[in-house]
Amino acid sequence: MFEFYVILQPNDFFYEYRYFFYHLRKFRQHVSLNFVNILIIKQQIMNTTTREDVKMESHKNLVNVLQGLLEKNYDAEEGFKKVMIETDHAGLTSFLQLRARERSQFATELTDKIISLNEEPIKSGSFSGTLHRAWISIKTTISGDKNEAILEECINGEKEILAEYDKALENNYFTEDVKNMLLNQRESINKVLNTVKKLEDLI
Numbered sequence: 001m002f003e004f005y006v007i008l009q010p011n012d013f014f015y016e017y018r019y020f021f022y023h024l025r026k027f028r029q030h031v032s033l034n035f036v037n038i039l040i041i042k043q044q045i046m047n048t049t050t051r052e053d054v055k056m057e058s059h060k061n062l063v064n065v066l067q068g069l070l071e072k073n074y075d076a077e078e079g080f081k082k083v084m085i086e087t088d089h090a091g092l093t094s095f096l097q098l099r100a101r102e103r104s105q106f107a108t109e110l111t112d113k114i115i116s117l118n119e120e121p122i123k124s125g126s127f128s129g130t131l132h133r134a135w136i137s138i139k140t141t142i143s144g145d146k147n148e149a150i151l152e153e154c155i156n157g158e159k160e161i162l163a164e165y166d167k168a169l170e171n172n173y174f175t176e177d178v179k180n181m182l183l184n185q186r187e188s189i190n191k192v193l194n195t196v197k198k199l200e201d202l203i
Contacts, residue, residue: 058173063119065168069182070110072161074125077103079157083150092147092199096154099192106185113178151200158193165189 080100087093114121165186174182 059117061171062173062178063114063117065171066110066114066117066178067122069164069168069185070107070114071122071124071126072164073103073107073110074122076157076161077107078125079153083153087147087150089147092150095195095199096150099154102188102192106188109181109185113181148200151196154196155193155200158189158196162186162189162193 077100080096080103084093084096084100087096111121165182169179169182169186
């Protein structure tokens with residue numbers, strides 16, 4: 001028996017099996033085919049295609065999560081800068097300045113990771129972040145205690161971004177280096193949140 005191996009391209013799988021075997025039956029009139037070999041080759045290509053699809057989907061999910069956290073850190077950095085000029089408390093100004101620098105560093109780390117994945121990182125924060133900063137400006141203007149209003153908004157903002165990190169870390173498609181980076185950033189944010197709560201009692 002003559003064995004005939006058929007090499008199929010991934011796009012071939014979009015055709016129906018009956019179409020595939022119709023032509024094989026016609027060809028079998030002249031050459032006896034070993035259908036087992038054909039099916040094995042077809043299954044191997046299908047398995048390879050499935051693995052590639054899973055890999056691509058995992059890559060896409062990873063990049064989307066990193067882009068989302070990058071956007072949040074852009075918003076946080078701009079938010080700290082915004083309230084920094086609203087306060088007249090020297091200690092609070094210094095604290096907010098450090099936090100803005102920290103979020104800038106987080107954004108740099110996330111940007112570098114996205115680039116290493118051969119993707120284009122976003123360049124700015126969200127529209128909702130811009131609206132929120134405008135609200136903070138109004139709130140601090142009309143508030144009887146400007147510094148307290150600033151700290152309240154810092155607490156709200158840190159809780160929100162902390163929740164985003166927790167949500168991201170629930171996923172299991174992170175490489176070890178990405179996971180460690182996000183865990184370190186999350187830990188820093190959590191420490192800031194605790195510090196802000198203490199400052200609220202002191203200022």
